[in-house]
Amino acid sequence: MSLSLREQFGDIDIYLFDQLLKGRIRPGMRIFDAGCGGGRNLVYLLREGYEVFGVDSDERAVVAMSRRVPGHFRHEGVEATSFDAEFADVVISSAVLHFARDDRQFEAMLRGSWRVLKPGGLFFCRLASSIGIEQQVQPLGDNRYLLPDGSERYLVTAEALMQSTEELGAQLLDPLKTTVVENQRSMTTWVLRK
Numbered sequence: 350m351s352l353s354l355r356e357q358f359g360d361i362d363i364y365l366f367d368q369l370l371k372g373r374i375r376p377g378m379r380i381f382d383a384g385c386g387g388g389r390n391l392v393y394l395l396r397e398g399y400e401v402f403g404v405d406s407d408e409r410a411v412v413a414m415s416r417r418v419p420g421h422f423r424h425e426g427v428e429a430t431s432f433d434a435e436f437a438d439v440v441i442s443s444a445v446l447h448f449a450r451d452d453r454q455f456e457a458m459l460r461g462s463w464r465v466l467k468p469g470g471l472f473f474c475r476l477a478s479s480i481g482i483e484q485q486v487q488p489l490g491d492n493r494y495l496l497p498d499g500s501e502r503y504l505v506t507a508e509a510l511m512q513s514t515e516e517l518g519a520q521l522l523d524p525l526k527t528t529v530v531e532n533q534r535s536m537t538t539w540v541l542r543k
Contacts (some may be wrong), residue, residue, distance in 0.1 A: 359392025362443050364526065364538040365473055369393070373522070374409075374439050381437035383427040383462040384445030386410045388417065402437065404430050418537075428457035436465045440472050446479035449503040451491035461488040463517055463543070470543045472519070478537040481529040496531040507517050510539050519543060 358366065368374050380394055383478050385403030387410050394401050402421045405411050412477065414422040421440065425431060427445060442462050449455035466472055478495065479486055486494040494504045509524055519541040526538040 357393060357396065358427050360389040361393060362390055362475055365390055365443065366440065368471065368473055368540065377445060378438035380434065380437040380439045380441065381465050383430070383440055383442045383458075384473070385422060390441055390443055393487065402432065404432070405438040411412075411460050413441065426458070426461070427462055428454065430461050430465060432465050433515075434464050435467045438467055438470050440466045441471070444475055444477075446474065447502040447504065451493070451503070455492070455503055455505075458542070459513065459517075466543045468543050472539075472541040473542060474541075475536055475537040476539070477504055478506065478527060479504040480507055480525070480527040480535050480537055482532060483533045485532055496534050500534070502534075504535075505537070507537075510537070514539075514541060517541065 376397065379400045380402065382391060382401065382403035385391065385405045386407065391401050399530055401418060403414065404423045404425050404427055406424070406426050408424045410502065411422045411424040423431060427442070440462050446455060446458055449458055463472065482497070485497045486517060489501060492503050493501055495501055521540070522542050523538070523540045527535055529535045
């Protein structure tokens with residue numbers, strides 16, 4: 350009996366799936382999910398035997414993931430992860446960085462995620478941005494905004510992402526890709542090589 354697409358891939362982010370299709374995430378690579386949640390992006394990777402690790406500030410999510418892969422998931426913030434430096438071949442940061450309270454926490458979360466990535470490794474990030482909805486968001490201070498959908502998020506601009514790319518000494522692998530969802534919110538994909 351063949352598996353359905355959902356059984357095989359879970360609810361994987363389509364832009365992360367794109368990285369698999371491009372061959373940038375290959376068997377034998379160690380994956381670190383910085384903000385793993387319930388593991389929606391990890392179904393395929395776990396099924397295919399990738400070595401997968403992660404952290405999340407939600408203890409229930411970590412307990413659930415630890416049932417699947419004991420010892421590989423930790424209840425801690427990405428900004429202060431206890432995983433070793435240059436630990437992973439791939440770091441996934443999907444819908445995490447936009448929960449930063451302010452610039453300081455954003456930078457700490459970004460640097461904490463980046464620290465565990467090996468030189469030459471792939472950094473895959475999806476985060477909320479103001480790109481394409483600049484006129485619809487209301488500033489609250491510290492780069493936090495009220496979005497038209499009623500949520501509050503830390504938002505980045507294209508310029509801020511390019512500046513961070515330069516500061517990290519990273520190579521941009523794909524152009525920034527932004528999806529605007531009915532002028533309610535905007536999500537940007539940022540893919541780097543360390």
